[in-house]
Amino acid sequence: MKQVEHLKKVGLYSDGGGLYLRIRESGRSWFFIGTVNGQRFEMGLGSALDITLARAREKAEEARLHALEGRDPRIERDRAKKQHAPQLTFGQFAKDYVAEIEDGFRNPKHRQQWHNTLDTYGEPMAEVPLADIETEDVLRCVQPIWLDKPETASRVRGRIEKVLDAAKAKGHRTGENPARMRGHLELFLPKRSKATVKHHAALPYAEMPAFMAELRKREGVAAKALEFAILTAARSGEARGMVWGEVDLAAKLWTVPAGRMKASEQHEVPLSDAALSVLQAVHEDGLEADHVVFLAPRGGLLSDMSLSAVLKRMGRQVTVHGMRSAFRDWAGDTTSFPRDVVEMALAHAIGSATERAYRRGRALEKRRELMEAWASYCLP
Template identity: 35%
Template sequence: MRALNRLSAIAVKKLAPGKYADGGGLWLLRRDDGGGQWFLRYTIHGRRREMGLGSIMEVSLKEARDGADKWRAVARAGKDPIKVRDKEKREAARNLHLLVDIAKDAFESRKAELKGDGKAGRWFTPLELHVLPKLGKVPVGEIDQRDIRDTLAPIWHSKADTARKAMNRLSICLKHAAALGLEVDLQATDKARALLGKQRHKAENIPAMPWSHLPAFYATLKDDNITHLALRLLILTGVRSAPIRHIHEDQIEGDVWTIPAEAMKGRRDATTEFRVPLSAEALAVIEKAQEFQRDGYLFANPKKGVISDMAMSQHMKRAGLEYRPHGFRSSLRDWLAEATDARHEVAETILGHTIGSSVERAYRRTDFLDQRRDLLERWASHVTSHVGKNYRARVRL
């Protein structure tokens, strides 16, 4: 029996799930899902270790054998292949000296902790639009406060929030570079802020339609198209636009919509799902939206993905309104305060806000679902008071 090269390229593609030895410590793990992983078993300093060599989708049998040969030689020299490879990665990382490379590397390392891998929140956008065009090709160690000041000065007051985000992202990039072992000025962003001065721009609240005007507006959303349906559901639930746009039929059970934790912006308890009670009107809207669903997404874009973030805003602009979709959350909150006796914690929970300290939340075992259901049913009655009974029948999925 051969000690090495026991497998063949054809056999690798046809093997059933399990572990298979190619010889010399090289193994193939085939998974139930059809994928597979190469790994090398070796013993160093009396300790048995396993080193991943890549998936069979990316690494061929020949490449796996070449890699095994390389790392077996390292082990014979008395060095731990895993530690040697990690050192090589660190040394390669130190060569990522341009800001554009550092920024991309910093973004990649943070994707897992960002909502939607950082795409929904556009983490990289402020850097991409306002920093990298001027400083991207500059070695990160050479960037100082004057460079940052000159880069962000054009938007420091006119686009204050964007400039603030760009400055914060740049600070993260400098810290990332320092963690890679590069010499950078970690105080460069603070010094740049001092040079730029206090921002004059005042944050403006998103225009919100008075809750008394909502029935008349809701009555105009009479077309059963995606934009009208999405706006209706946004108004009826008080949920932010992103979860609305990404609502999936698997998230709905009976008259409860469960939004995944990672989709809930602004919640400190980011591991907790959020349940939204659905009024009869909301369920009827969802039933209509199912006619447009694709891959389970109710508000699918006709071309690709889901309805865009701008679709609902553009509809309101075309209607000549100063209000924006996000403002309907304020409309609902004002209605709760002025037209109901809803307790503060119940009203805030309807909007998905985190209430109280971590200790208070630990002892609170309710999300006020039944109370919220009653209030949202009353809210639906208010906003549909000019509509008639077109969508009043309770429908369960």
């Protein structure tokens, strides 16, 4: 073949042995034409700007030898690329996976928990190639904390399982998921005694009237938010994130949008007179719909620890969430309100998905009676 740089005319030029140079207006490239197992094929070898004639001849010779031995040179080339390509590790993929799904998390705390648990507890297999991860690798992450930190260990295992499921869906893994619990990891992990299952520490409901009397003597917006959360049996985040646009003072109703609820469904809370009095105590003229009800001293939302700090200062070894348990125990032990009404007040899912689809009633008036009874008990 003439010197490549001297070829100017658009066309096809043969160097022999199946090697060709194709010149187009857009550029020039090498390719190889051959047959394998009786089938003709064409295989690109790269741009003539990057590959010299000598290198193109070497590539053509490699392709010719593969074809003579009955192997498709294109398949062999792809296989070689995969063998020499850096393998994707669990740590790298986990970071990318969380970045893809974190917009669906309800709050920044949940997003941070995903990052922290996978970075901290997934570290033993962070550098292990995704395709090579086996049961032993997962156990190295989970076993050290399985009994000492049961809740964290369960979350770590579940998140690892999701990451590996996603890796398989994207073609980075094959076979069963080594992080699955049922019928697999449960065979290797020690059974936890019931004593290791920790529930939110709750205040005995018999102590609630005395506790509320003490709480009402305390000043500060966090104390008001805690009192309101107890009177409405709300979760801490629901009360702390409350804005005035969610409240209808005339209708005595608080509507929590789906985006702020654990079950991602809108929740309506009938407000007792006692709960309304808390709102009136923090209400000011000129407030906009998007203004936070329980505004932190420095602006914005109260932190997750603000309400817990009130309990700590009161010397109570209980949690904010445990107040919901006190409400549930009180309703079940001392009242005749139907179970469904109580569960709806707690924003718990009731029955199967089919049952919920047919259930249109909100039992709002029954729940209003329930919340008034709870307020009367708490503040006799």
